[in-house]
Amino acid sequence: MSATEIVFYGIAFVMIGGGLGVVLARNIVHSALALILALGAVAGIYVILTVEFLALTQLVVYGGAVIMLVLFALMLTRARERPQALFGKNRPIAFTIAAGLLAAFVAGIVASEWATANPDDIEPVPFQEIGDVLFSAWAVPFEVISVVLVIAMAGAILLSQPDQGEQ
Amino acid sequence: MYWLDHAWIIPAIPACAFIALFVLGNRIPRGGDWLSITAIASGFVLFFFVLEAHLDSIQAGLGGLSNVGFNWLQFEGFTLRIGFTVDSIALVMLGVVTLVALLVQIYSVAYMRHHGKPEPRYWWYFAVHSLFVAAMLALVLADNLLFLYIAWEGVGLCSFLLIGFYYEKRSAVEAAKKAFVTTRLGDVGLLIGIILLWRATGSFQISDIIAAAQAGRTNDLAPVMSDGYLILATLMVFLGAMGKSAQFPFHVWLPDAMEGPTPVSALIHAATMVVAGVYLVARLLPLFDATPGALQVVTAVGLTTALLAGVLALVQTDIKRVLAYSTVSQLGFMFVALGAGAVGVAIFHLLTHAVFKALLFLGSGSVIHMTEEQDARRLGGLWWRMPITTLTFAIGALALAGIPPLAGFFSKDEIFVVVNAYQSDVVLILMGLAAFLSALYMARLVIITFLGSPKDLAMIRRAREAPLLMVGPLLILAVLTLLVGFFAFDQVGRALGFPGGINNYVYFPLPETFHFDDTIAAATGVASLAGIGAAFWLFWGRAERAQRLAAFAPPVTVLVQNKFYMDDLYQAAIDRLVLPAGRAVAVFDRVVVNDTGINGPADFTRYGASWMRYHVTGRIPDYALFMVLGIAAAGALGFLVRL
Amino acid sequence: MPPLEHVLVVSAILFSIGVYGVLTRRNAVNILMSVELMLNAVSINMVAFAIYGRVAFDNTFTGIIFAFFIVVVAAAEVALALGIVVRLFRNRATANVDEVNLLKW
Numbered sequence: 001m002s003a004t005e006i007v008f009y010g011i012a013f014v015m016i017g018g019g020l021g022v023v024l025a026r027n028i029v030h031s032a033l034a035l036i037l038a039l040g041a042v043a044g045i046y047v048i049l050t051v052e053f054l055a056l057t058q059l060v061v062y063g064g065a066v067i068m069l070v071l072f073a074l075m076l077t078r079a080r081e082r083p084q085a086l087f088g089k090n091r092p093i094a095f096t097i098a099a100g101l102l103a104a105f106v107a108g109i110v111a112s113e114w115a116t117a118n119p120d121d122i123e124p125v126p127f128q129e130i131g132d133v134l135f136s137a138w139a140v141p142f143e144v145i146s147v148v149l150v151i152a153m154a155g156a157i158l159l160s161q162p163d164q165g166e167q
Numbered sequence: 168m169y170w171l172d173h174a175w176i177i178p179a180i181p182a183c184a185f186i187a188l189f190v191l192g193n194r195i196p197r198g199g200d201w202l203s204i205t206a207i208a209s210g211f212v213l214f215f216f217v218l219e220a221h222l223d224s225i226q227a228g229l230g231g232l233s234n235v236g237f238n239w240l241q242f243e244g245f246t247l248r249i250g251f252t253v254d255s256i257a258l259v260m261l262g263v264v265t266l267v268a269l270l271v272q273i274y275s276v277a278y279m280r281h282h283g284k285p286e287p288r289y290w291w292y293f294a295v296h297s298l299f300v301a302a303m304l305a306l307v308l309a310d311n312l313l314f315l316y317i318a319w320e321g322v323g324l325c326s327f328l329l330i331g332f333y334y335e336k337r338s339a340v341e342a343a344k345k346a347f348v349t350t351r352l353g354d355v356g357l358l359i360g361i362i363l364l365w366r367a368t369g370s371f372q373i374s375d376i377i378a379a380a381q382a383g384r385t386n387d388l389a390p391v392m393s394d395g396y397l398i399l400a401t402l403m404v405f406l407g408a409m410g411k412s413a414q415f416p417f418h419v420w421l422p423d424a425m426e427g428p429t430p431v432s433a434l435i436h437a438a439t440m441v442v443a444g445v446y447l448v449a450r451l452l453p454l455f456d457a458t459p460g461a462l463q464v465v466t467a468v469g470l471t472t473a474l475l476a477g478v479l480a481l482v483q484t485d486i487k488r489v490l491a492y493s494t495v496s497q498l499g500f501m502f503v504a505l506g507a508g509a510v511g512v513a514i515f516h517l518l519t520h521a522v523f524k525a526l527l528f529l530g531s532g533s534v535i536h537m538t539e540e541q542d543a544r545r546l547g548g549l550w551w552r553m554p555i556t557t558l559t560f561a562i563g564a565l566a567l568a569g570i571p572p573l574a575g576f577f578s579k580d581e582i583f584v585v586v587n588a589y590q591s592d593v594v595l596i597l598m599g600l601a602a603f604l605s606a607l608y609m610a611r612l613v614i615i616t617f618l619g620s621p622k623d624l625a626m627i628r629r630a631r632e633a634p635l636l637m638v639g640p641l642l643i644l645a646v647l648t649l650l651v652g653f654f655a656f657d658q659v660g661r662a663l664g665f666p667g668g669i670n671n672y673v674y675f676p677l678p679e680t681f682h683f684d685d686t687i688a689a690a691t692g693v694a695s696l697a698g699i700g701a702a703f704w705l706f707w708g709r710a711e712r713a714q715r716l717a718a719f720a721p722p723v724t725v726l727v728q729n730k731f732y733m734d735d736l737y738q739a740a741i742d743r744l745v746l747p748a749g750r751a752v753a754v755f756d757r758v759v760v761n762d763t764g765i766n767g768p769a770d771f772t773r774y775g776a777s778w779m780r781y782h783v784t785g786r787i788p789d790y791a792l793f794m795v796l797g798i799a800a801a802g803a804l805g806f807l808v809r810l
Numbered sequence: 811m812p813p814l815e816h817v818l819v820v821s822a823i824l825f826s827i828g829v830y831g832v833l834t835r836r837n838a839v840n841i842l843m844s845v846e847l848m849l850n851a852v853s854i855n856m857v858a859f860a861i862y863g864r865v866a867f868d869n870t871f872t873g874i875i876f877a878f879f880i881v882v883v884a885a886a887e888v889a890l891a892l893g894i895v896v897r898l899f900r901n902r903a904t905a906n907v908d909e910v911n912l913l914k915w
Contacts, residue, residue, distance in 0.1 A: 008812045012820040019824050022843050023831030038824070042850045045820075048811070049861045054853075054877055060883050066846065066888050073839050073892040077905040087834045088788045088908050093276060094833030097795055098826045103800075105822035114814050114862070119896045122861060124812055125874065133871045134878070145882050152886035159893035784913030790831055791841075 008048045015041030032070050039063060050124040170213070171220040171233040175251040177210045177261065178304035182311035188294035203297045204272045210300070211265040214258075221258055231255070234310055241584040244369065252310035252373075255448055255673045256518070259514050260307040260434045263521045264439050268300045270640035271434040274529055277636035278430050280538055292428070293333060299325035303439050307446065311371040315447070319357065323350055323442045329435060329759030330427040342426040349420035360403030367392045373450060380457040394459055401458040404451065404572055405465065410500045417470040417572040419733050421495055425487040429532030432487060437494050437528050445501045449510045462506045465591065469502025470597055475731070476532040481611065482728050483545050486531045489612045493567065494524055495610030496605060500582055503598060511670040515655065518669070519574035522651055523566040526644035530560035533633035533641065534616065538626050541599070543612065543735015550622035552630040555638050557617045559645040564613045566648045568606035576692070577652035580793060581670070583687045586778035599694050606698025610708045619708065701787050817858040825851035836906045838895045842888060849884050853877040 018041055021034025023127040045057035135144060185205035188199045195202060225231040238252025271291070279286050286292075302321030353648035365371055368391060379399060383390025392400070406416070413421035425437050435441070448455060448465065448700030473496045480492035491776040495589040497520050504513035533556045534549065535541045550557040566573035567579070580604060584597050621627040632638065653659045660668040705713040716726040729735070820902075824847055831844025860873025897903045 002811070005812045008816075012816075015820070016823055016827070019827040019831075021848050022840075022847060023827055023835065028837055028840055031840055031843060035846065038847060039850060042824075045817070045854055046857060049817070049857050051857055051861065051874055051877075053900060054881075055900065057878060057881055061885050062846070062850075065885060069888055069892050070839060070843065073895055076896050077839065077899040083763055088836050090792055091834050092847060094830050097799060097833065098830035099793075101799060102822055102826035104803065104806065105825070106819055109815050109818045117865055122864070123866070125861065125871070130871055130874060134875060137702065138875050141879065145879055149882060149886050150817060152890050156889040156893040159890070159897050552842060787907040787910070788833065788836075795829060 004048060011041050011044040015045065028074055032067065032074060036063060036067050053127050053130050062090065170216040170222065171224055171253055172235045174217045174308055177213050178308065180210050181206045182301035185294055185301060188297060188307040195290065195291050198285055198293060200276050200293050202292040204207060207265060207268050207296060207300055211269050213445050214261050214265050215255065217261065219256055221253060222417035225666055245260050248311050248371065249312055249314055250310035256510065256514055257307050259518055259673060260446055261304065262301050264300065264307065267525045268434055268522055269726045270643060271430045271525065272296060274637050275430040276641045276754045277634050278657045279428065286523060289629045291493045295325050295328045299435060306320055306443060310373060312373060313371040314478040316358060316361055319443065320354065322443060323347065323354065325497045326435050326440055326691055328578060329431040334426055337424040342423040346420040346424045349417050350410040353407045353417055355404045357407020360400045360407065361535045363403060367396060369649060372779055380454045381680045384457045388716030397458050398460060401454055401461045402464065404460065405448065408444030408447045410467060413495050414468050414498065415475055416733065418472060418476060418495045419737060421715060421783040422491040425491050429487065429528060429535055433525045433532065436491065437524040440495060441498060442521065443515050445498060445505065445513060446454060449507050449513055450511050452505065452508065456508060462508060464503050466506025466594065469499040469506055470594060472496065472501030473503065473601040477601050477725055479607065479730055480608040484739040486534065486541055486543050486612060486616055488525055489608060493608060496601060500579065500726055504582045504585060505688065507589040509587040511673040512585050512675045515669045515810060516578035521650055522644055523563040523574055523648045526559060526563040526641060526648055527567065529641055529644065530563060531638050532557050536634055538630045540626050545623045547619045548627060549630055550617045552627060553632050555632060557643065559641040560617065562645045562648055564609040568609045568699060569602055569691055571654060571692060572654035572728060576787040577655040579693055580688050581655065583691055586683050597691065602691055603698045606695040607702050610699040610702030614702060690803045814862045816856060818855060821851040821854040836905050836908055841907065842891050845877065846884060849880055853880050873881045
């Protein structure tokens with residue numbers, strides 16, 4: 001077991017712990033903080049998989065923007081001031097489904113023959129090559145996704161505006 | 168040669184005019200009559216360009232034919248082509264349609280007004296007129312049967328719309344319906360015939376079909392169609408021609424079609440649309456010629472119609488209905504000419520008939536417009552109040568009667584010559600009888616409408632000569648009636664730049680010269696004069712002799728006055744056969760199709776939904792749960808399939 | 811480096827946790843967080859396939875690009891969804907999805 005692998009399992013452990021925190025925490029703000037932990041761990045896994053570029057994007061977009069938005073939404077909905085049941089009534093069936101899904105995934109992963117390289121032969125992915133590909137072969141989808149972003153922004157602004165006659 | 172390949176522009180202009188009128192309607196100043204007239208006038212001018220290019224091409228030895236077009240729809244083994252062909256037959260029709268349409272539209276400007284005020288739906292009248300002209304010209308120029316059929320239905324639609332123009336009147340609505348349904352009987356035959364020919368030859372092109380029909384009959388190629396198949400297909404096509412041209416037993420719709428405005432009767436139901444059947448047969452004559460027995464059927468139908476309609480015209484009192492029966496009768500003459508295989512003769516009679524029958528209808532229109540009376544029994548003595556109308560009407564009537572040297576004399580004489588040459592003497596004698604009848608009924612119409620003493624003083628006080636816009640077209644047509652017959656002579660044709668007279672210009676399969684036959688000309692002239700004399704003898708004054716003749720054989724009189732009970736026969740067939748069958752189909756439709764087939768699933772859905780909707784909570788967690796369950800199930804299924 | 815299967819299993823665990831969260835949580839914001847977990851699990855999968863299959867499948871970056879696009883779409887989605895939640899709270903005075911039953915006929 002190499003050092004990389006040890007670090008990977010550590011990060012995976014942190015990530016799963018964060019995820020459990022998101023879905024199980026009694027306080028929603030704690031959920032949000034656990035989400036930061038989980039998403040940061042995902043960035044760590046990207047680093048292990050040698051895609052530092054994605055790790056940085058992950059940290060900036062999720063750790064910065066998305067978490068900020070989530071916290072603001074929590075503040076605006078004053079969720080903390082209203083003590084109440086945090087879980088719906090579907091818990092047993094939801095647990096069954098989630099466990100079943102996990103079992104199916106693991107069974108599928110184990111049963112499949114993966115045509116992959118030897119893990120030790122993998123080379124790091126250079127930043128520059130990703131950039132080249134992104135702005136040549138994927139230029140049009142890139143432009144489209146920026147349009148999507150703009151539309152989403154406009155939609156969000158529209159949604160948060162007060163109704164006619166509303167103060 | 169440019170215009171030879173661009174004849175399609177002529178129908179395109181009125182089509183554009185129609186679209187403009189349809190979209191803008193009454194918002195165009197003056198209801199858009201000027202737009203429609205300009206469109207058709209430009210078509211008339213362009214006709215001369217096309218004619219000149221055509222004659223140049225003949226002179227240069229290129230045959231004067233043109234065929235342009237494009238494929239509109241293309242499927243496996245099926246092509247809908249919009250193609251235009253120009254040849255001598257098409258050019259004659261082109262000239263007739265554009266000229267008569269132009270004159271009739273100018274005439275309509277005055278006719279469709281009362282005391283200077285346009286009638287309601289004035290714009291719609293001109294819009295449909297434009298559409299009609301476009302469809303008729305497309306029909307004339309079509310180079311394949313499918314496109315021809317589309318145009319064919321287009322003119323039928325316009326006919327329907329214009330017969331029912333005064334749709335406040337119940338009789339007009341009934342007449343429009345009758346015309347549409349009756350011609351529909353023939354049109355279904357035409358469509359079946361086209362499909363049969365297409366099935367055998369794989370083409371809608373007229374030239375391909377004719378070549379396929381001739382294969383193995385007039386040449387040594389392997390035959391494409393068996394005799395029985397060809398006979399069936401050709402007779403189906405002829406059924407369409409019979410319906411459109413109001414041939415026995417489909418003649419019943421045309422007299423009723425007189426419910427439309429009179430200029431419409433002149434244009435559509437005398438000069439152009441009703442001759443579409445003649446035109447179709449003329450264009451497909453090689454097909455009919457190759458089909459065993461087809462020409463005999465054409466002759467028999469034409470002869471029956473010519474005689475029958477001639478008899479019926481004698482007892483009609485409505486001036487327009489007399490003219491309608493006379494149209495039917497003259498169309499029968501054309502079919503007899505076609506049955507003898509003489510395209511040039513049939514087209515010549517078509518040309519002259521279009522001119523003098525349009526003249527007669529427009530003349531009767533001016534009587535109707537000025538006196539607001541169309542029952543000949545209450546007219547009479549109009550000649551001194553409406554001299555120009557009377558004179559032009561008389562010229563048209565004499566032309567129709569076949570008095571030399573008017574147009575009808577030459578064309579009718581030609582028909583007798585070819586009948587004499589190619590048919591038996593019985594046909595010739597019966598045709599002579601029909602010619603006698605046409606002289607008789609036309610003279611009778613003139614006598615009881617214009618001559619004699621007035622029968623209604625209030626009417627005669629109302630009567631004035633028609634305004635210039637109406638009299639002008641009458642005079643133009645009268646002059647043409649005097650002149651157009653001379654087109655039969657080769658010398659006249661050559662002087663005008665044609666390769667000869669009409670028989671030398673329009674022909675199949677070999678050019679013929681005008682064969683004037685002294686004996687026949689004398690015989691027909693005598694027959695016409697005898698008809699006119701008999702009319703004067705019978706109908707002059709109070710028509711006592713005619714009444715005595717009617718009283719001589721009452722059963723015959725009753726039979727003729729009831730139009731040989733043809734209408735009652737149709738009515739009985741509709742009542743006894745069509746309506747019960749329709750009721751049976753309606754029951755089937757209501758019970759099986761509607762109640763079970765359509766309402767059944769709808770009821771099932773409604774009752775199912777009224778039960779299901781209590782299980783729809785509207786809560787997101789439930790939806791999310793079922794969504795995940797569904798995705799998991801789909802994934803599991805995929806997993807199982809893969810294993 | 812860890813074997814591919816291990817990475818996949820870790821992402822599958824994260825995904826299942828997200829599913830559980832989406833199905834059980836009442837607060838709309840919390841459900842969104844769970845959705846983010848699921849999206850990230852998918853992204854990890856994409857990247858893992860891209861990295862481990864890079865040699866075998868002719869040096870393609872498609873998986874990485876996809877992960878990148880997922881991040882962007884997720885950002886857009888969060889912006890809109892949170893706007894909806896705020897709106898919902900303003901109109902209904904609750905952010906709990908099971909107290910709202912608008913999604914029906």
